[in-house]
Amino acid sequence: MAIGNWKSVYCPCMRLDLKRFFGKKEKQEHRILRQMEHSGDNLQPEYHRATPECPHPERWSMFDSMTAEVEVLEFLRTLVTTIKPELVVETGTFSGISTLWIAEGLKANGRGKVVSCEFDPKVYQNARERIGKSELAQWIELRNESSLKMKVDGRIDLFFSDSDMPVREQEVRRFLPQISPNGLIVMHDASSHLQVVRQAALKLESEGLISVVLLPTPRGLVVAQKRAGRS
Ligand SMILES: C[S@@+](CC[C@H](N)C(=O)[O-])C[C@H]1O[C@@H](n2cnc3c(N)ncnc32)[C@H](O)[C@@H]1O
Numbered sequence: 657m658a659i660g661n662w663k664s665v666y667c668p669c670m671r672l673d674l675k676r677f678f679g680k681k682e683k684q685e686h687r688i689l690r691q692m693e694h695s696g697d698n699l700q701p702e703y704h705r706a707t708p709e710c711p712h713p714e715r716w717s718m719f720d721s722m723t724a725e726v727e728v729l730e731f732l733r734t735l736v737t738t739i740k741p742e743l744v745v746e747t748g749t750f751s752g753i754s755t756l757w758i759a760e761g762l763k764a765n766g767r768g769k770v771v772s773c774e775f776d777p778k779v780y781q782n783a784r785e786r787i788g789k790s791e792l793a794q795w796i797e798l799r800n801e802s803s804l805k806m807k808v809d810g811r812i813d814l815f816f817s818d819s820d821m822p823v824r825e826q827e828v829r830r831f832l833p834q835i836s837p838n839g840l841i842v843m844h845d846a847s848s849h850l851q852v853v854r855q856a857a858l859k860l861e862s863e864g865l866i867s868v869v870l871l872p873t874p875r876g877l878v879v880a881q882k883r884a885g886r887s
Pocket of ligand 1: 685722723724747748749750751752753754755773774775776779801802803804818819820823
């Protein structure tokens with residue numbers, strides 16, 4: 657067999673071994689998408705590690721380790737039906753599951769839109785396909801760009817920060833002037849184990865920019881509000 661043909665004849669596990677051999681590590685997002693393609697959206701108990709604030713993560717459910725916990729998805733949808741936002745901004749689309757749950761809330765409200773950005777072209781394309789197949793596309797504007805470059809017009813009523821953890825602080829600072837004083841900022845992955853997002857939120861609070869509530873979920877969730885303009 658010619659080595660040039662290995663891609664088409666080798667089984668997937670051997671392909672992975674060859675990738676490792678040649679030093680090309682598959683990106684986590686791509687690996688999880690490949691698994692999802694193979695086995696569909698399957699619910700399983702949350703397996704992120706226990707923390708002092710959330711000692712029983714297995715009581716929560718998840719589709720995969722990238723997509724927010726199912727209870728967090730439910731919470732997002734309920735936030736949307738509760739505060740009835742005109743404009744939701746989400747950073748980090750991944751497979752589009754959280755975007756779709758937000759869009760379900762918008763549909764129930766009969767108004768509003770969610771702008772969601774995903775900077776990885778392959779991941780973006782996958783989300784586009786999932787959203788295209790859903791009945792919720794009319795509520796969603798998907799962007800293939802970075803949260804640190806994306807421009808959104810208008811006042812943001814709900815900001816869901818779920819991109820790369822190290823850029824969350826920068827992201828919130830960037831969009832803060834546009835976020836409504838009556839609106840909400842939700843930051844995912846803010847558990848005491850993951851630290852970086854938790855510390856970012858507490859830093860923004862210590863600077864007087866936002867007021868923070870730390871929800872004790874497996875991966876941690878910040879619900880915050882901007883301080884400027886509150887009456
Ligand atoms: C945790 S996943 C998002 C999960 C998704 N919100 C959900 O719950 O279904 C993070 C995603 O953000 C993307 N990402 C990372 N940094 C980004 C940035 N600065 N701008 C846009 N997307 C980013 C990654 O490629 C990845 O797909």
